[in-house]
Amino acid sequence: MYVAVKGGERAIENAHRLLAHKRRGDQSVAEITLxxxxxxxxxxxxxxxxxxSLYDRELAALAIKQARGDLIEAIFLVRxxxxxxxxxxxxEPVDTGAMRVQRRVSxxxxxxxxxxxxxxxxxxxxxxxxxxxxxxxxxxRPAAAEAxxxxxxxxxxxxxxxxxxxxxxxxxxxxxxxxxxxEPLNFPxxxxxxxxxxxxxxxxFLLAMGYSTQRGYGRNHPFVGEIRFGEVEVDxxxxxxxxxxxxxxxxxxxxxxxxxxxxxxTEAPCFTRGYxxxxxxxxxKTMSMALVDRALRARExxxxxxxxxxxEEFVMSHSDNVQATGFVEHLKLPHYVDFxxxxxxxxxxxxxxxxxxxxxxxxxxxxxxAE
Amino acid sequence: MDQVTQHNDQQAxxxxxxxxxxxxxxxxxxxxxxxxxxxxxxxxxxPENGLVMLRGRVGGDGAPFNLGEATVSRAAVRLASGEVGxxxxxxxxxxxxxxxALCDALVQSRDFGGAVERDVIAPLREQxxxxxxxxxxxxxxxxxxxxxxxxxxx
Numbered sequence: 302m303y304v305a306v307k308g309g310e311r312a313i314e315n316a317h318r319l320l321a322h323k324r325r326g327d328q329s330v331a332e333i334t335l336x337x338x339x340x341x342x343x344x345x346x347x348x349x350x351x352x353x354s355l356y357d358r359e360l361a362a363l364a365i366k367q368a369r370g371d372l373i374e375a376i377f378l379v380r381x382x383x384x385x386x387x388x389x390x391x392x393e394p395v396d397t398g399a400m401r402v403q404r405r406v407s408x409x410x411x412x413x414x415x416x417x418x419x420x421x422x423x424x425x426x427x428x429x430x431x432x433x434x435x436x437x438x439x440x441x442r443p444a445a446a447e448a449x450x451x452x453x454x455x456x457x458x459x460x461x462x463x464x465x466x467x468x469x470x471x472x473x474x475x476x477x478x479x480x481x482x483x484e485p486l487n488f489p490x491x492x493x494x495x496x497x498x499x500x501x502x503x504x505x506f507l508l509a510m511g512y513s514t515q516r517g518y519g520r521n522h523p524f525v526g527e528i529r530f531g532e533v534e535v536d537x538x539x540x541x542x543x544x545x546x547x548x549x550x551x552x553x554x555x556x557x558x559x560x561x562x563x564x565x566x567t568e569a570p571c572f573t574r575g576y577x578x579x580x581x582x583x584x585x586k587t588m589s590m591a592l593v594d595r596a597l598r599a600r601e602x603x604x605x606x607x608x609x610x611x612x613e614e615f616v617m618s619h620s621d622n623v624q625a626t627g628f629v630e631h632l633k634l635p636h637y638v639d640f641x642x643x644x645x646x647x648x649x650x651x652x653x654x655x656x657x658x659x660x661x662x663x664x665x666x667x668x669x670x671a672e
Numbered sequence: 673m674d675q676v677t678q679h680n681d682q683q684a685x686x687x688x689x690x691x692x693x694x695x696x697x698x699x700x701x702x703x704x705x706x707x708x709x710x711x712x713x714x715x716x717x718x719p720e721n722g723l724v725m726l727r728g729r730v731g732g733d734g735a736p737f738n739l740g741e742a743t744v745s746r747a748a749v750r751l752a753s754g755e756v757g758x759x760x761x762x763x764x765x766x767x768x769x770x771x772x773a774l775c776d777a778l779v780q781s782r783d784f785g786g787a788v789e790r791d792v793i794a795p796l797r798e799q800x801x802x803x804x805x806x807x808x809x810x811x812x813x814x815x816x817x818x819x820x821x822x823x824x825x826x
Contacts, residue, residue, distance in 0.1 A: 351740065354740035355741050355742065355743065356726065356740060356741065356762070357742065357743040357763065359763075359764075360743065360764075383741055386721060386722050386723045386743065387722045387723070388722060388724070388725065388741070389722045389723065389724050389744055389746065390725070391724065391725040391726075391738070392724050392726045392727050392742075394728060394729045394736040395726065397729075397732045398732060398733065401804065401807070401808070403807070403811050404811075411818060412818070416815045416816065417815065417816040418811055418812075418814055418815045418816075419814040419816065420811060420814050421814075443810040444810065445806075445809035445810050445812070445813050446809060446815070448805070448808035448809050448811065448812040449812065455732050455733070457732065458732075458733065468734075469729065469730050469732065469734025469735070470730055470731075470734045471735060472734075476735075478727065478735075478736050478737060478738055479738070480725070480738050481738075482738075492735070492737070493730070493735060493736070493737035493738070494737075496728075496730065496737045496739075497737055497738045497739070497740075500728075500739050500740060501740060535724075535726060535742070535762065537724050537760060539746070539758065539760055541748065541758060542758045542760075546687070546690055546758070546760045547687060547690045548694055548724065548742075548744060548761060548762045549694035549695055549761055549762040549763075550695065550762075551742065551762065555732060557732065576730055576732070578728045578739060579739075580740060
């Protein structure tokens with residue numbers, strides 16, 4: 302239990318002053334700007350936007366600066382900020398098929414329409430620390446080539462044409478889109494809520510869960526059908542305007558996982574799929590998300606659900622790092638009264654134990670003496 | 673031309689203008705607007721920041737789901753001649769939303785529609801296309817060309 306305790310105000314005030322000083326660090330070193338964070342630590346910004354569940358690069362950069370680079374703290378700040386703004390409504394669903402791709406790879410087909418486009422990637426780098434980056438590094442201008450105007454259809458759409466892969470579930474007529482920021486979570490949860498939960502879920506948690514499926518805890522035999530990263534346009538039907546208004550573009554990463562096939566007496570066998578989508582360039586996140594999305598479909602696909610990654614209540618209740626850190630970190634706040642009552646109980650139990658032990662010894666001694 | 677077609681044409685034109693303006697900076701729009709002698713106008717809705725829930729689709733093409741929110745700024749402007757324009761843009765730049773609303777009102781105006789397209793929208797569209805073309809070119813350079821190694825005696 303919490304009890305208001307007086308005292309400590311000055312200590313708290315001074316601790317925050319010290320924090321501000323520590324955050325700034327050595328003042329002979331130049332202060333970092335939001336542009337620098339956004340431009341040079343872009344993937345951290347992407348992660349804070351995804352898990353903070355708010356697309357705004359400048360705010361995410363500010364949160365990272367304020368949190369001294371502690372990304373979960375930054376995500377917490379962004380989540381708290383979004384509660385201060387009114388919601389105008391929901392966008393039209395974005396069309397990832399019309400993405401202006403900056404990267405697009407498939408591990409299942411070598412020759413896909415539109416080609417394999419590596420884009421800016423850590424893949425195939427040697428992971429050797431580069432001392433030349435320490436200071437004053439000026440990169441070469443990127444190479445340019447004639448861009449093709451051919452469309453880049455989603456790989457799953459190509460497989461879908463031959464019926465080799467299950468089609469995406471259609472929305473039921475008149476069904477509303479679940480929103481876990483508005484309604485409390487109930488189980489079993491539909492796929493829309495599961496994907497919303499995973500999209501804002503902690504990357505590390507989802508990575509571990511996805512990894513666990515690969516190691517045999519709910520195996521589902523995945524291939525990366527496609528990963529694409531790039532810009533998509535956002536449209537919003539504004540009631541005052543009366544039509545879908547273009548709001549500009551956002552960067553997204555999408556992962557289409559192609560998984561083990563299923564079939565039945567009435568349905569021809571086909572591949573199943575898992576889906577990942579996140580703000581910015583978030584490949585590890587979307588791959589993990591797609592693995593876990595597929596694992597969570599165990600019940601729907603008639604698979605035995607025995608592994609943690611297949612347990613939606615377990616996954617969805619523990620994926621959110623703001624909730625998790627709130628509950629774990631509250632342990633360090635004063636629990637004096639709780640602890641005092643535990644201490645009192647423990648002292649009483651120990652007294653009783655000592656007395657019982659002493660009594661038993663006395664009895665034994667008397668017994669021995671009598672013999 | 674019947675009224676419905678005319679209405680649809682104007683709507684398409686407004687959307688096309690907004691699609692360009694949303695990608696420009698407030699400063700760029702303001703600089704282009706300085707080339708016009710603007711009619712009297714007033715704020716119908718002063719700029720306001722809020723959120724829009726962004727949606728994706730399961731598997732890219734299936735049922736919609738909520739991905740996460742984005743900050744959005746919006747405003748509305750009315751010309752003295754009565755046209756009402758709306759401005760919506762990602763981010764929190766209220767001035768940009770106001771400038772888009774002003775342009776949207778001008779696009780609908782018989783007197784200014786042509787000028788705003790010629791002096792504001794068209795050059796910004798050109799600039800956007802150049803930027804996109806450059807981005808596409810550096811992306812294209814990272815496209816993999818597969819070739820098959822000849823094995824054995826051949």
